[in-house]
Amino acid sequence: MTPRASEPDDVLLRRLVPQVIGVLVRRGADFAAAEDAVQDALVEAVRTWLPGPAADRPQDPKGWLVTVAWRRFLDATRSDAARRRREDHAGEEPEPGPVPAADDTLRLYFLCAHPSLTPSSAVALTLRAVGGLTTRQIAQAYLVPEATMAQRISRAKRTVSAEVARGDRFDRPGDVATVLRVLYLVFNEGYSGDVDLAAEAIRLTRQLAAASDHPEVAGLLALMLLHHARRDARTAPDGALVPLAEQDRGRWDTTAIAEGVRILQAALARDRLGEYQAQAAIAALHADAPRAEETDWVQVVEWYDELVRLTDSPVVRLNRAVAVGEADGPRAGLAALAELDGALPRHDAVAAYLHERDGDLATAARLYAAAARAASNVAERDHLTRQAARINAGVPGRR
Amino acid sequence: MAKYLLLKHYRGNPAAVNDVPMDQWTPEEVSAHLAYMDDFAKRLEGTGEYVDGQALAPEGAWVRYDGEGRPPVTDGPFAETKDLIAGWMVIDVDSYDRAVELAGELSAAPGAGGKPIHEWLEVRPFLAAHPSVTD
Numbered sequence: 001m002t003p004r005a006s007e008p009d010d011v012l013l014r015r016l017v018p019q020v021i022g023v024l025v026r027r028g029a030d031f032a033a034a035e036d037a038v039q040d041a042l043v044e045a046v047r048t049w050l051p052g053p054a055a056d057r058p059q060d061p062k063g064w065l066v067t068v069a070w071r072r073f074l075d076a077t078r079s080d081a082a083r084r085r086r087e088d089h090a091g092e093e094p095e096p097g098p099v100p101a102a103d104d105t106l107r108l109y110f111l112c113a114h115p116s117l118t119p120s121s122a123v124a125l126t127l128r129a130v131g132g133l134t135t136r137q138i139a140q141a142y143l144v145p146e147a148t149m150a151q152r153i154s155r156a157k158r159t160v161s162a163e164v165a166r167g168d169r170f171d172r173p174g175d176v177a178t179v180l181r182v183l184y185l186v187f188n189e190g191y192s193g194d195v196d197l198a199a200e201a202i203r204l205t206r207q208l209a210a211a212s213d214h215p216e217v218a219g220l221l222a223l224m225l226l227h228h229a230r231r232d233a234r235t236a237p238d239g240a241l242v243p244l245a246e247q248d249r250g251r252w253d254t255t256a257i258a259e260g261v262r263i264l265q266a267a268l269a270r271d272r273l274g275e276y277q278a279q280a281a282i283a284a285l286h287a288d289a290p291r292a293e294e295t296d297w298v299q300v301v302e303w304y305d306e307l308v309r310l311t312d313s314p315v316v317r318l319n320r321a322v323a324v325g326e327a328d329g330p331r332a333g334l335a336a337l338a339e340l341d342g343a344l345p346r347h348d349a350v351a352a353y354l355h356e357r358d359g360d361l362a363t364a365a366r367l368y369a370a371a372a373r374a375a376s377n378v379a380e381r382d383h384l385t386r387q388a389a390r391i392n393a394g395v396p397g398r399r
Numbered sequence: 400m401a402k403y404l405l406l407k408h409y410r411g412n413p414a415a416v417n418d419v420p421m422d423q424w425t426p427e428e429v430s431a432h433l434a435y436m437d438d439f440a441k442r443l444e445g446t447g448e449y450v451d452g453q454a455l456a457p458e459g460a461w462v463r464y465d466g467e468g469r470p471p472v473t474d475g476p477f478a479e480t481k482d483l484i485a486g487w488m489v490i491d492v493d494s495y496d497r498a499v500e501l502a503g504e505l506s507a508a509p510g511a512g513g514k515p516i517h518e519w520l521e522v523r524p525f526l527a528a529h530p531s532v533t534d
Contacts, residue, residue: 190532231532
């Protein structure tokens with residue numbers, strides 16, 4: 001593959017990582033050994049030519065990576081074999097790796113999201129083997145020590161290699177849901193430390209969409225683009241959360257919205273609805289409203305009905321109650337809420353909002369304070385605390 | 400993927416089952432206890448779940464602001480303070496159930512007679528900085 005015009009070298013390298021792993025696997029390396037060798041080659045590139053002047057850059061970065069990684073693989077295999085000879089007096093070469101799938105990159109996505117992995121392991125392995133991030137970058141993004149992340153990744157690789165050795169096939173069409181779940185988790189982590197995980201998730205989902213033909217992959221990509229388009233408007237300069245209804249819609253990224261809507265429409269036209277397409281459809285309805293008051297809440301409720309049918313998730317039912325409150329008034333929203341378990345996360349926050357709109361300020365303030373105590377993150381806790389304080393100070397809401 | 404604090408108390412937690420103060424153990428029992436804690440941390444690093452572990456001195460001071468241009472006021476320690484933190488471990492795990500499982504193992508550290516202490520540890524979830532993007 002040739003470098004794309006104006007693509008920075010580090011981005012190019014990361015795009016090449018899954019391809020180079022694929023080459024090594026095709027030559028007979030097993031997945032774990034190939035991944036190790038390519039990571040070594042990547043670190044070598046970062047250490048040698050990547051920071052230097054353009055003249056130091058190899059003419060063919062992919063060829064360079066393949067050569068260095070293959071040499072590392074052979075060195076590791078030789079020292080492994082030597083160690084085994086010393087330990088077991090047996091000098092066998094390692095077993096040849098699995099026969100590669102037609103598309104090496106696609107196969108890697110499936111391996112890294114293998115159902116035998118815990119979610120956090122699948123996420124870490126995907127970011128390294130498919131995303132080409134270094135262990136240090138992944139550790140920084142998830143705020144854990146590098147040694148811990150290194151162990152998490154190496155255990156994940158051992159697990160996957162063992163599954164492959166057992167002859168496990170894990171790249172059937174239905175399994176794509178597992179891959180999408182991992183990418184969704186990466187996206188939801190957002191931005192922390194040096195690594196923009198949301199942007200990385202979009203890059204990986206885009207790459208997956210190019211290599212596969214599944215409307216839910218397109219649905220997830222559309223969902224990510226539509227949410228990402230609102231990122232700058234989601235927080236105030238001081239870091240405070242800005243709710244959807246109060247966001248400055250002029251700060252939404254119209255290019256990302258247009259792309260998300262286009263991808264979603266093409267996916268919906270194939271008439272194989274899934275939860276990511278339905279979520280993206282709701283995000284698109286919000287993106288489509290020039291002002292919050294112009295949101296088509298009736299359609300939003302209809303899409304939530306689809307989502308309830310597809311997922312039967314209590315969290316979806318909770319969000320549906322909010323939409324019902326907007327479409328049919330706060331009493332209707334409270335009636336929908338009454339059917340749900342009061343212990344659901346954010347139940348109190350939704351109830352507080354609906355009670356305030358219904359004019360019951362004392363109940364709203366009490367529930368906002370309770371919701372703040374139950375919040376799972378600082379930004380939301382602070383937002384809910386301010387809502388309670390605002391009502392207690394007699395300041396009306398914005399609507 | 401969530402972080403939890405496993406909090407160990409000198410004081411303020413309910414009484415342990417094997418509730419003999421450490422200074423009344425044999426030196427070997429003390430060594431065995433410390434080795435258990437060390438192994439536990441190493442094992443968690445191996446499973447990719449370890450974030451941090453620290454021990455605290457039992458004695459500290461209370462400090463507060465005393466107005467513009469004045470040095471802070473210090474006081475204490477106050478013997479009547481009910482809660483006294485001994486140390487902590489921070490873990491990064493896939494579920495609350497896994498955090499509870501690990502706290503249970505940590506509470507099984509050996510004490511007097513080489514028997515598990517069964518001490519009460521506090522498990523507290525960390526608050527993330529932000530809600531997830533699609534929330």
